[in-house]
Amino acid sequence: MYHQLHIKKVLEETAHRYMGITTPNQALLIVDNLPAEETAHTVPLLPSKPDSGTRVCRRFNQVFIDQADAALFKVGEELTLLRWGNMTITSIEIR
Numbered sequence: 400m401y402h403q404l405h406i407k408k409v410l411e412e413t414a415h416r417y418m419g420i421t422t423p424n425q426a427l428l429i430v431d432n433l434p435a436e437e438t439a440h441t442v443p444l445l446p447s448k449p450d451s452g453t454r455v456c457r458r459f460n461q462v463f464i465d466q467a468d469a470a471l472f473k474v475g476e477e478l479t480l481l482r483w484g485n486m487t488i489t490s491i492e493i494r
Contacts, residue, residue, distance in 0.1 A: 415445065427461055428463075430486035432485070438457070440482075441455060442456045
């Protein structure tokens with residue numbers, strides 16, 4: 400057990416934060432409180448260590464998420480996505 404906790408601590412302090420899903424399992428969320436035009440925001444690679452560097456996070460009113468997660472959401476519901484903020488779901492399209 401100690402070994403697993405040590406690995407988790409090392410990864411927490413060194414692993415850059417990127418998010419993604421596999422194409423066959425994606426669902427498209429359309430949100431009404433984000434602009435249709437893409438905007439770019441700088442976010443830290445390691446939130447607990449802001450001096451570790453940054454990357455660009457692009458946002459607009461369409462968000463791809465995993466189908467299993469999308470199945471939990473309902474149109475009209477408000478949710479918070481990490482580094483995106485609060486949004487209201489206006490439609491869910493399973494692809």
